[in-house]
Amino acid sequence: MCGIVSICYGAENPCLGSEGGELLKRLEYRGYDSTGGAFVGAGGAIRLLKKVGAPSRVVVDLGMDREAGQRFIGQVRWATYGAVTDVNSQPHHVRCKVEMVGAHNGNISNTDALKTWLGERGHRVVSDNDGEMITHVAEEFYAANLEAPGPVLEGVRRGDVPEAAVLLIDAARKADAKGEGSYAAAFCDPRVPGVVAVKSGSSLYAGLGTDAFGEFVVVSSDLTSVLSKTRMLIPLAEGEGLWFTERAYAVFPLAGPLAFSTPRPKRSKLNVRDTGLRAPFRHFMDQEIASSPENLEGILRYYFTDPATEGLFHAFEERLDLCKALLAKVAALHEAVDESGLRDAFRGLRADPLHLELSAWVRPHRAALGPAGPVSDERALMADLLRLEPGAGDDVALYDHLTVWKKQRRVTRHLQDLVHAIRTATGRVFLVASGTSHHASLVAAYFFNNLSGIGVFPVNPGTFRSMYLNTLAPGDLLIGITQSGETKDLVDIFQDVQARIPSLRRIALVNNENSRIPQELVEFYLPILCGPEIAVAATKSFLNQIAVLYVIAASFSLTERKIAAKLRDAADLVTRTLETCGPDVEEAALRLHLEPSLHILGTGLIGLAREGALKIREVVLNHAEGYDAAEFKHGPNTILGKNTLFSIGDLAGLLEGYEAKRDGRPFAGGMEALRTWPELVEAHFSNYPLLFVCPSDERDVRITISQIHTHKIRGADILLIAERNAELAMAVAGRPSGQDRYWSKYLEVPPSSDGNLFVFAASIMLQRLAFRMSVLKMEYLDGLKVVDHGVHPDSPKNVSKSITVD
Numbered sequence: 001m002c003g004i005v006s007i008c009y010g011a012e013n014p015c016l017g018s019e020g021g022e023l024l025k026r027l028e029y030r031g032y033d034s035t036g037g038a039f040v041g042a043g044g045a046i047r048l049l050k051k052v053g054a055p056s057r058v059v060v061d062l063g064m065d066r067e068a069g070q071r072f073i074g075q076v077r078w079a080t081y082g083a084v085t086d087v088n089s090q091p092h093h094v095r096c097k098v099e100m101v102g103a104h105n106g107n108i109s110n111t112d113a114l115k116t117w118l119g120e121r122g123h124r125v126v127s128d129n130d131g132e133m134i135t136h137v138a139e140e141f142y143a144a145n146l147e148a149p150g151p152v153l154e155g156v157r158r159g160d161v162p163e164a165a166v167l168l169i170d171a172a173r174k175a176d177a178k179g180e181g182s183y184a185a186a187f188c189d190p191r192v193p194g195v196v197a198v199k200s201g202s203s204l205y206a207g208l209g210t211d212a213f214g215e216f217v218v219v220s221s222d223l224t225s226v227l228s229k230t231r232m233l234i235p236l237a238e239g240e241g242l243w244f245t246e247r248a249y250a251v252f253p254l255a256g257p258l259a260f261s262t263p264r265p266k267r268s269k270l271n272v273r274d275t276g277l278r279a280p281f282r283h284f285m286d287q288e289i290a291s292s293p294e295n296l297e298g299i300l301r302y303y304f305t306d307p308a309t310e311g312l313f314h315a316f317e318e319r320l321d322l323c324k325a326l327l328a329k330v331a332a333l334h335e336a337v338d339e340s341g342l343r344d345a346f347r348g349l350r351a352d353p354l355h356l357e358l359s360a361w362v363r364p365h366r367a368a369l370g371p372a373g374p375v376s377d378e379r380a381l382m383a384d385l386l387r388l389e390p391g392a393g394d395d396v397a398l399y400d401h402l403t404v405w406k407k408q409r410r411v412t413r414h415l416q417d418l419v420h421a422i423r424t425a426t427g428r429v430f431l432v433a434s435g436t437s438h439h440a441s442l443v444a445a446y447f448f449n450n451l452s453g454i455g456v457f458p459v460n461p462g463t464f465r466s467m468y469l470n471t472l473a474p475g476d477l478l479i480g481i482t483q484s485g486e487t488k489d490l491v492d493i494f495q496d497v498q499a500r501i502p503s504l505r506r507i508a509l510v511n512n513e514n515s516r517i518p519q520e521l522v523e524f525y526l527p528i529l530c531g532p533e534i535a536v537a538a539t540k541s542f543l544n545q546i547a548v549l550y551v552i553a554a555s556f557s558l559t560e561r562k563i564a565a566k567l568r569d570a571a572d573l574v575t576r577t578l579e580t581c582g583p584d585v586e587e588a589a590l591r592l593h594l595e596p597s598l599h600i601l602g603t604g605l606i607g608l609a610r611e612g613a614l615k616i617r618e619v620v621l622n623h624a625e626g627y628d629a630a631e632f633k634h635g636p637n638t639i640l641g642k643n644t645l646f647s648i649g650d651l652a653g654l655l656e657g658y659e660a661k662r663d664g665r666p667f668a669g670g671m672e673a674l675r676t677w678p679e680l681v682e683a684h685f686s687n688y689p690l691l692f693v694c695p696s697d698e699r700d701v702r703i704t705i706s707q708i709h710t711h712k713i714r715g716a717d718i719l720l721i722a723e724r725n726a727e728l729a730m731a732v733a734g735r736p737s738g739q740d741r742y743w744s745k746y747l748e749v750p751p752s753s754d755g756n757l758f759v760f761a762a763s764i765m766l767q768r769l770a771f772r773m774s775v776l777k778m779e780y781l782d783g784l785k786v787v788d789h790g791v792h793p794d795s796p797k798n799v800s801k802s803i804t805v806d
Contacts (some may be wrong), residue, residue, distance in 0.1 A: 002105030002800075003027035003221040004090075004204075006073045006186040006195045007229070010246035012042040013213040017067030021059035023218070024074045026225035027794050029536050030105070031076035034089030035059065038101040044190040046101060050075075051797040054795070070193060073186050075103035075131070078800045081111050082128035091753040092132040096123045097143035099190060102135030105221050106183025106202040107488075114179065134179050138187050141178075142171035156258050160248050169243055169252055172196050176254045181403060182488055184221055194220075198241040200254055203486055203515070206234040206242055208249070208265055216588050217244040224275040224532060227268055231380075232337060233340040235263040238516055250382065267334035267342075269377050275532045283775070285619065285793040289767045290578060292543045296571040298529040301375065302411045304564040315404045319361055326354045327406055333381060343388045350395055359398060369397040376403035392421055413522045416748035418479075421505055421553045422454060426475030430468065431458040433481035434489050436538040436614065441481055442607025443759055444549035450756055452556035456608075461489035465496075469544040472501055480508040480522065481549075483533060483541040485515025494521040509548055510612040511541055526552075535794045537618045539645050540769045542611060543574070546759060569752065570760040576750040577761045581768055584747050588719055589772035591689075591743065594780065596622060596645045598689040599636065600766075601629040601707065603700040605693055608759055612693070612766035619774035619793045629692060629702050629707050641715035642685045648784075650684040657683060693762050694722040695755035705731045712736050717743045721762050723751045 005023045013019065020037050021183045035058035036050025047069070055076055059065050062241070067255065075090035082088035091103035108130035110112065115125055115133055123136045144169040145152050152170045153163060157191040161169070168189055182201025187432055188194070197204060197219045206219040209230030217234070219242065226233065234249060236242055243250050250260040281287035300306075305313070316323045329349055336342035349355055376384035382400050385392065422429055431441035441458035448456050459468065478497055480490050485508070493518065494506055508525040510518045511533070518525040530544040546568060592598060600645050602609030610626030617624050627636060638644075646654075657680045658673055667673075690711055694704040704720070705727060712718050713736045720732050732744045747769075749761035774793040781789040790797025 002078050003076045004074065004103050004105050004184060004186050004197075005218070005220040005222075005225055006071070006188075006197060007216055007218040008071045008195055008246050009216050010070075010214050012068055012070055014068045014070050015067040015213065016691075017063075018065045019066075019213075020072040020074050021055065021065040021662045022228070023220065024055035024059060024076055025223045026228060027076045027220070027222050029534060030221060031078035032056075032795060032797070033079040034082045034086070034586040035075070036077075036089045036091050036103070037067070037072060037074040038065050038091040038093060039067045040071040040073075040101065040190045041068070041189060042070040044065060045065055046093055046099070046190050048091065048093045048101070050091065051086055052084055052089060071188060073101055073103050073188060073195065075105065079415055080107055081130040085127075088127045088129040090129065090131045090600035092127070092135045094132070094135050094139050096136065098139055098146060100135060100139050100142065100187055101190070102131065102138060102185060102187040104131040104134055104183045105709060106200075107181045108134050108179045108183060109152035110179065117136060120647065130181075131185075134175055134183070134185060135187065137178050138168075138171045138175040140171075141174040142168055142189070143702065145171055148229075155734060157260065159250060159260055159262070161243055161250050161260060162193055164189070165194055165243055166258075168192060168196050169241065170258060172198050172241060173252075173254055173258065176200050182491075185422055186219065194243050194245040194248070196241060196243050201238070201488075201491075201516075204236060204242075206236050206244070206249070207268075208232055208234060208244075208247075208359070215246045217246060217427075218250055219244070223268075223270065224534070227270055227275065231268045232265040233268050234265050238520060240715070242627075264335055265337065267381060269334075269380060270532065275534060283535070283771070283793045285537055285539060285771050285774075286755075288533055288535055288540045289764065289771060292540050292764060293529075293575045293578070295530040295540050295544050296547055296567065298531075299544060299551070300564060300567055300571070301416060302408050302527070302529060303548070303551055304412075304560060304567075305408075308370070308426050309368045309401065309404075312362060312365040312401060313408070315362045315365055316402065316405045319358065320505070322354060322358055322361075323402060323405070325647075326352075328401055329354065330378070330403070333385075339384075339388060342384060345462040346385050346389060346392070350392065355395070358402075359395070362398065369394065369401060374400045376400045377407060378403045411526065413525055415551070415555070417524060418507055418526060418552060421477055421507065422452075422552070422554070425475070425477040425505075427455065427473050428468075429456045429477045429479065430464065430664050431456055432461060432464050432478050432480060432490060432493055433458075434460055434487050436542050436611060437481040437483060439607045439611035439614065440542055440545035440549060442610065443546045443605070444553065444607075446605060446607065446759070447546075447550050447553035447756055451550075451553045451558070454556065461493045464493055469496065471501075472497065472504060474501055474503050476504055478504060480506070480507045480517060481510075482517055483511045483528070483538055485510040485519075487510040487517075489517060491521065509545060511544070520543070536671045536796060536799050537615055537770070537793070539615075542767075543760065543763060546763070550756060565755075567756065568781055569754075570757050573750055573752055573757055573761045577764045578768070580750065581747070581765050584745065585765065585768045585772055588745050588747060589769055589776055591745070592719075592769075593620060593622075593773040593776040594647045594649050595689055596647050597639070597709065598622070598624050598691060599632065599639075600624065600626045600628065600691045600693065601632050602693045603629040603704045603707075604695065604697070604755075605759065605762075607694055608762060608766070612691070612762070612770070615767060615770035616773060618799055619770055619791070619796050620777055621789075621796060622773070622777075622793050629694075630718040631705055632690075632707065633710060637711060637714065640711060643688065645688075646684055650686075653684055654680055687715050687739070687743065689719065691719040691721070693766075694720060694728065695758045695762075696723050696725070696751075696753055697755050700755070701725060701728060704728065708732060712739065712742065712744075715739070719745045719747060721747045721749060721765050723758065724748055
C-alpha cells in the first residue's frame, strides 16, 4: 500500500537517478498510481520529479534515471487520500517556514483535521494528499525547534547526530504524535546531513553497504529493494525511527524520552536472488505458481519428523545446551560486515571447541547430512560459506541441519500448542483473514468439517467486527491468517480483541515471520513457509496456507506419519497437475479471456470458488464471482440466456455488421441503427460461462450433474474442474436441444479419490487459468494500443500486495 525508498551517499553520485529508479521499480507492486523522486545535491539543491503513472514508465518519461545527487527520497503511490493527479503524487517539497522534502506510505487518517490545523498556522497546502499533511506538520514543528532549540537539545545524548538533525528528529516525533494512522515516512532538510525515517505502523527496512559510488545507507518499505543493494540490515522495530547518512546512523523511539542507539547491522537471511525472476519465467505469478511443489516440501521439512534425519536430530536433542550455544555462534556470523570478515569468522567457528565437540558427537549420524545443498532459513548464509570455503561442506551441512532442527522444534511445539488450544477451547474458534487468506480460511472450515469434527468460524475482519466482536468471551480462540503479517484490518482486530479481553488467546498463521502481527500481537504463530511472494495476486502463499490448515485439521484424526504421507500426495498431485494441465488450460483461457463475466461454482467448496474468481478479477480484470454450486439457482442464474454483457470482440462484430448493412447510407445514430437492425444485437447474445469445481464425493458429483443440466439448458457454457468421471463427462459434453452455440470443456485433474487433496489440484488449475487469461488479455489490449488498461499478471491496477491502510 504505497512504498517509500531513500538512499544517502557521502558525495554526489552521478548515477543516483538510475539507482533510485531501480529501487522504485522494485516497489511497483505496492503502488503505481503515481511515482516520484526528490534528488538532493551535495550543495543542498533539490530537484523534484513526479508524475501520475507506474515507476516502470514514469522513471523513463521524466528522465529520472539520468539525475545525479547525494540523497534521494522516492515514493510510489496507491491512492487513498487525494485523487490520482500529479499534485497529489509524492514526495512533497515544502517551504512555508523551512525547506524540507518528505514522503510517506500508509494512511494519515486525520488528514482533513490536519489540513485545517496547518492552514491556521500559515501553511500553504496545495494537495489533498496525506503525505503532504504529515510533511507540513513535521515542517511546523521543525521550524519551531529551529526558533527555540534549547529545550529539545537539553539532556539529549546525541552521539554523532548533529544538533540540527536532532531538531528534525524531534519534529518527526512530534508529527507522529499529531498524526493518526499507520505509516512510514522519510524527511530531509537539504542543509542538514542525512535523512530521517520513521516506522509507525507500516513496514520499513534499512541496510548499509558499499558500491561503485561509495558507502551508502538505504531504507525502503520493501525488503527486496534493500536486498538489491545490500545484505547488511540495520535492525529497526515498530515505533522506531532512523537518522542516517552514508555511513553513520542512529535509531530512536517515536514516543517517550529521546535517546539514540546504534544497533549492530546483521546479514539478512534472504538474498536478492531469492526474490528475482529466473529463466525461463517472464512473470512472477507464473514462477510462483510453479514453485508450489517445492514450497510444500518446506512444510514437510518443518512440520514433520523426517526418518532420514531422525537419528541426527535426536543426537542434537541429547546435547541441547551445546547445540543452542553453537547456534548462537552461527547466528553471530551475520554480524560480519564483508566477505573477508565472514571468512575469518567462519574459520574461527570451525576451530571453536563447541564445534569440535558437536561434530564428534554426531559423527555416527554423518550420513544424514547428505550431499544436498542448504535448505534451512539460513541457506543464503550457508551458500556464502560454501563459496568462501569450498572444502567445508560437512561443517556447513552440520550448521544447516542444526538450523532446520531448531526451527522444526519450535514449529512442531507450536503446532501441538495450537491443536491443544482448539481442542480445549470452550467457546468459538475464529479464523480471521482478508482476501486470499480469508478464502484459505473457508477451505480450512471444509477441512475441519471433514477431518476433525470441529466447526470453525471463518470470517473477514469487517464481518468479525460487525457480527462477533461484541459477543466475544474468554473461552473463544482467535486465529489470524495473513501472508504479509501487516494487513491493517487484521492488525486492528488483534489490537481490539487484546484491549477488550486480554486473556483471549490470539494465534497467527503468517508468511512474513518478522512482521508486526507475529512479533507483537499474538501469543505464538505458525509459519506458512512459502518464501517471498512478489506478484500481487497470492498463489503459492494460498497453497501453503491451505496445506498448514490441512495439517492442523488432520491432527485431530490422523497420525503424524499419515498426515505427512497425505501432504506428500498433495505435493505430487500439484506437480502432476502442473505437468498435464497446460493444453486444457490454454484452450479454456483462449475461450474465456475476453468474456466480460463468469461464475465459478464450487460444489461444497465455496472458499475455492471465491479464490478462483478473485484471481480472475485481480489479474484479468474481468468480472468473476465465486458461488456455492447449489446456491447459484437462487437468483444469480438470472444472468443466463440473453444478457447485456458484451465483450470487445462483440463490439468489433457489431461494427462490422453495421458497416455491411448500411450500404453507404449516412450514420443516423447508434440507437437508430440498433432499432433498424435488431439482428445486430441479437447476433451477439451469447451463452454465459459457468466453471464448476467438483470433488470426487458421490453426493457432490450428483449435485454437480444436476446443476450442469439445470443451467446449460438456460444458456450456459459449462467448464468443469474434476477428476475423471464418466457421468460428469456426459453431463458436460451433452449439447442441449436448441442450444447450437453451446460450448464445454472438461478440465481433468489427476486422481486422488480424496476430496481434501482434490482442493490442491483444483487450486493450481484455477491459478494457471487466471494466469493464462491475464497474459492473453494483456497481449490483446496491447495489440489494440489501449493505454493504461491495467491488465498484468504481476501488478494489475488498483490492487496492492499488502494493504496497510483502513
